[in-house]
Amino acid sequence: AQKITQTQPGMFVQEKEAVTLDCTYDTSDPSYGLFWYKQPSSGEMIFLIYQGSYDQQNATEGRYSLNFQKARKSANLVISASQLGDSAMYFCAMREGYYTGRRALTFGSGTRLQVQP
């Protein structure tokens, strides 16, 4: 089974509107973390936001927020007031088993967001 599933290969949004990028995950580890990264056309990976499995509140970082629904195993990224510079690939990733020595991330296949003027 896929650990991280991003069901939207591509999304369009109008400038200044909000957009939600979906991410569902699969793990039996009670302690895990979810990360979102942005990859612009230039290729670098930019960290956006983190949500821990024990965090009571949804994470927020500026225009980015995470809609974390633990029972549904979803961690959707919400971008408010979209800007042209938000056009990029967005990856959801999960870290499991940190306290048992694992540190690496498992990535989803990504969603390409295009912001239209």
Place this chain on the structure above:
Amino acid sequence: NAGVTQTPKFQVLKTGQSMTLQCAQDMNHNSMYWYRQDPGMGLRLIYYSASEGTTDKGEVPNGYNVSRLNKREFSLRLESAAPSQTSVYFCASSDRGPDQPQHFGDGTRLSIL
């Protein structure tokens, strides 16, 4: 503010050739990672090093070897390159703590003919 530095940025190899991708970080991070990204896909873990002196296999280790030379440097070696190893390779590092993100280099675009 160098962060994670990868060399080279681009490389073209012939099948059967060997090469080493270099990675260095200046953030004093304990953990370092090598990922590959194939077209239209997310990153897949090749090898990682939780701390200096240790390395472990990831999801796709076949055809690769790694060396954690010291705390700063983590190299990836292709002993006999194959066309299936054509990809973009990313090195990353992270600090201690489950909430610490991985910081990525700019990637190495590798083509094997």
